[in-house]
Amino acid sequence: MRDSSDKTPIWKAIANAVRGDLAEGRYAVGDKLPTEAALADRFGVNRHTVRHGISVLVEEGLVRTRRGAGVFVAATPTDYPIGNRVRFHENLIAAGRRPEKRMLALDERAATIGEAQALQIEAGDPVCAYHGLSLADGQPIAVFESLFPLLRLPRITSALSETSSVTQALGIAGIDDYTRASTRLTAVRATATQALLLQVSEGDPLLRSSSMNQCAAGAPVEYGRTWFAGDRITLTL
Template sequence: MRDGSPKTPIWKAIADALRSDLAEGRYCAGDKLPTEAALAERFGVNRHTVRHGVSVLVEEGLIRTRRGAGAFVATTPTDYPIGKRVRFHENLAAAGRRPQKRPLLLEERTATAAEAKVLGLLQGDLVCAYSGISLADGQPIAIFESLFPLDRLPGITSALRGAQGVTEALSSIGVSDYSRASTRLTAVRATATQALHLQISEGDPLLRSSGINVDETVQPVEYGRTWFAGDRVTLTLGGELDAKP
């Protein structure tokens, strides 16, 4: 005799299995799931059935897909305060995340006309250019690029090379405190190279922050630009951000 009880659709069983994997910690926030081909082999079905099951978790907000990159376990966006004192390591630590920076470039070069104007320099003056990737719990969340005037900050290049971050580097050469004089936020799309560094797709949304930091004498000590992955960071503004870390 045949069992007349209704059977669970295969796509639903796949969704349930993947949901259990997430609950048991088999995949953590930010992890990439196996490819459709690998999941199809695991469950003994075709890719269309796998895609149907994964789409259920996407609708539930448990998984996010990126065109050309695959499916990833959704992460909770990191709150990142923007105020008079912006400190990368302190901001992430306060959000319960592990901060890390991966340098890409550290060099001394001549400032462009636009850079000199922003930093209050003469065209042709030297700056230290520092760029890299900011990570939270090992996941890239932003690309940063900072410029420092060498005439005001002798030794900054060596200090950055040996420090964990900008605050520590500036402190080591005598800049005990600095604050944000201005900030500008703009929505942009990721270029191919930015997408590669951030492990996202080209054209994905980014939040670009441009800011000038000044020392206690109100002299510019840093001009920085940061491109945040739009789905991984929530920029917050508020009076409490002016509190000194």
């Protein structure tokens, strides 16, 4: 494979070869690459050398590894515009991706002091907590938790249990239109649970969006926090 004039390391040559396969479109997004053992056999090298090459592609964001499963072609980051009307589904559909929302938990409880302050209610007032996972093309994009004031929206819990769409649920609950009153963004590190749900590594940076939506009358109807996988989403203002 190598002649005397070839001074590029084997691991780099392997990275280039696999990157070339990806560029040629031999694999689609989500496809599984040959196993490390198979690649090592094909190139006639040790598995560690293959791993070194693949690690380059991981750094570049081209592929993603899943222990026990294999190496998979990663998706390209999605642009996600933010304005005063933010609708997750519509944004992703506009970007040509297939959105999906998975409910993780839906329950009613008492608001904490901070939550009460955000929703302009009294601490201890009942709220509806909607915890879920957002995906695009089957790949997890964000985890979110939305809080709704139950005293203003008594039927929101049952509405959410019927439709996963927040917009529709608010409509059922009597809110025909709402606008984003504020959005705050920070970068945080993924907790173990968040990392698990988003299929990233613990400690990886997440983009945390804290937002407040209000009805036409100006009363807060939703206090939402969303943690985006930083390497799969780019928020644009």
